[in-house]
Amino acid sequence: MGKLVEGVWHDVWYDTKSSGGKFVREDAGFRDWIENKPDAAFQPESGRYHLYVSLACPWAHRTLIMRELKGLAGHIDVTVVSPDMLENGWEFSQPEPLFGFTKLHEIYTQAKNDYSGRVTVPTLWDKKTNTIISNESSEILRMFNSEFNDLTGNSDDYYPADLRSEIDKWNEFIYPNINNGVYKTGFATTQQAYEDAFDSLFAALDKVEQHLSQSKYLVGEKITEADWRLFTTLIRFDAVYVGHFKCNLKRIADYSNIQGYMKELYQVPGVKETVNFDHIKRHYYFSHKGINPTQVIPKGPELDLDSPHGRG
Ligand SMILES: N[C@@H](CCC(=O)N[C@@H](CS)C(=O)NCC(=O)O)C(=O)O
Structure with a gap:
């Protein structure tokens, strides 16, 4: 864990003292942005882009799901980092295919040799201009959703114009309270910060549970981007966040509507193949030594994700 400062790697943990x-x-x-426009700098082209992901990371996971659902697997290749994120940050267990680098921060300095900032997944690389297009998953998601349609012939739309304001509303609620909420709970270093994040997280899950009793998905009858953004946190919840991040008021298995909804999304063709519990558990329990100094990885829990979701 660390960051780049003017192109030099420093091994530092998140600063919570100043906040x-x-x-x-x-x-x-x-x-x-990759845009399907004649004058765009980054055009949708097969084989041009490379995606670096961690199978443990919920933000990277969103982009992997969208790549699958939008038929982009044959057009955008992927390198998966090792689940262990220690003093060198994200590393590759074998030299990555484009440059033979062994650390993700080398990709960042290859793009910008004096880069300052965190080195995160997902990272979308452009082979043509030799740079990073984006390391913001929510924006990569949108590019994958719409900009490659002519190439793939897949026009499924997870951010349709008529539902955008509803989708945005849910995203704005779910990001701080649930997606980042589990991290705010788990990484808090004072009792008060922990309890505040914990309370917002479970209040938000209660609201989602209630909403799903009346609505099939977050926004009506169609799966949208908002559902996939929520899904990647839900699927990690019982295996990691309940124990490791002390999000233990309830499990997802205790929320009957959310549990069925999560199982339905998990069973959408192509999605379960993007879920890797070995990487998920190994990453959090082994990498966050401040939280789990023994680095022992729990064997459980048993998760029943393939049984019928019962949602019609
Ligand atoms: N805003 C980014 C956040 C990505 C992010 O924080 N990824 C985590 C892994 S789950 C990471 O790479 N952390 C490394 C670090 O913060 O140094 C996105 O959504 O793409």
């Missing part, structure tokens, strides 16, 4: 024990996530540093 009263609260964990504050840094904004992503690369924010370009």
Whole structure:
């Protein structure tokens, strides 16, 4: 764990002292866009882009799911980092295919040799201009959703124009309270910061549980981007966040609507293949030595994800 400062790697943990024990996530540093327009700098082309992901990371996981659902697997190749994120940050268990690097931070300095900031997954690389297009998953998700349709012939739309304001509303609620909420709970270094994050997290899950008793998905009858963004946190919850991040008021298995909804999403063709519990458990329990100094990885829990979800 660490960050780059003017192109040099420093091994430092998140600073929570300056924020009263609260964990504050840094904004992503690369924010370009692939666009299906004749004058765009980054055009949708088969084989041009490379995606670096961790199978443990919920933000990277969103992009892997969208890549699968949008038929992009044959057009955008992927390198998976090792689940252990220790003093060198994310590393590759074998040299990565584009440059033979063994650490993700080398990709960042290859793009910008004096880069300062965190080195995060997902990272979307452009082989043509030799740079990072984006390391912001929510924006990569949108590019995958819409910009490659002519190439793939897949016009499924997870962010349809008429539902955007509803989807945005859910995203704005779920990101701070649930997606980042589990991290704010687990990385808090004061009792107060922990309890505040914990209370917001479970209040938000209660609201989602209630909403799913009346609505099939977050936004009506169609699966949207908002559902996939929520899914990647839900699927990690009982295996990791309940224990490791002390999010233990309830498990997802105790929320009957959310549990069925999560299982249905898990069973959408192509999705379960993107879920890797070995990487998920290994990453959190082994990498966060401040939280789990023994680095022992729990064997459980038993998760019943393939049984019928019962949602019609
Ligand atoms: N805003 C980013 C956040 C990505 C992120 O924080 N990823 C984590 C892994 S789950 C990471 O790479 N952390 C490394 C670090 O913070 O140094 C996104 O959504 O793409």
